[in-house]
Amino acid sequence: MNKVMLIGNVGKEPEIRYVDHGVAVARFSLATTERGYTLQNGTQVPDRTDWHNIVMWRRLAEIVEKYVHKGDKLYVEGRLRYTTYDDKHGKRYSITEVWAENMEMLTPKSVADNKSAADVK
Template sequence: MAVNKVILVGNVGKDPEVKYFDNDVSVCNFPLATSETYTKNGEKVTQTEWHNIVLWRGLAKVAENYVKKGMQLYIEGSLRTRSWDDQDGNKKYITEVMANNMQMLGRKGDNEGPAAQVSSDTAQSTKPANESVAEEETDDLPF
């Protein structure tokens, strides 16, 4: 048995970038920062990690319309690492979080208003946001 599950709560580093492909298929990319604060030698230290978030189809459209830099998000998904050759022929790698669930929590320090939850299933259907259904695999990725 293998498990590949990621859960993150962090802040969006820049406005999402959305690309459209054939049949109105969309993909959205943005960085998400998670920070951990601890005390070392009596001094407060904050360590920030950056995660590459990828949303497809309905989730991508939701992010395009509602997600902005600085907003706090809850993200669920899985890790995927892909590679490509750059213009000089060097092999490059990137690890991304393929999100299948997103909950908008607000802006950094903003605790007002209800959170909105969207999954890859609810973004494409009329199912309630709290109904959990596994995302189907997408073998038709354009890369």
């Protein structure tokens, strides 16, 4: 089974593109943070933030285009996709993406509305 569940904050404004026959594709980064703690011996373990590349297709991408902005908190559910490619100099790159199948917006509506109003000014 290939299943990923993440709760995090959108790192930048989503990038929306339309491909074959008007199919929407949204791409954005999502930051998840594991809170730091103190060990019994007093050692401090700092917060750890991981960044995830999220890809959404069709209707989910259209929803992202209208309602999701940098800083919003989201629940994302999907599956991992791995891609490798070689650049023009022959250097190999690996990309890990979460292809989302479900999303829930967790930012309260009033906070999102205030952010949108501030962007317009």
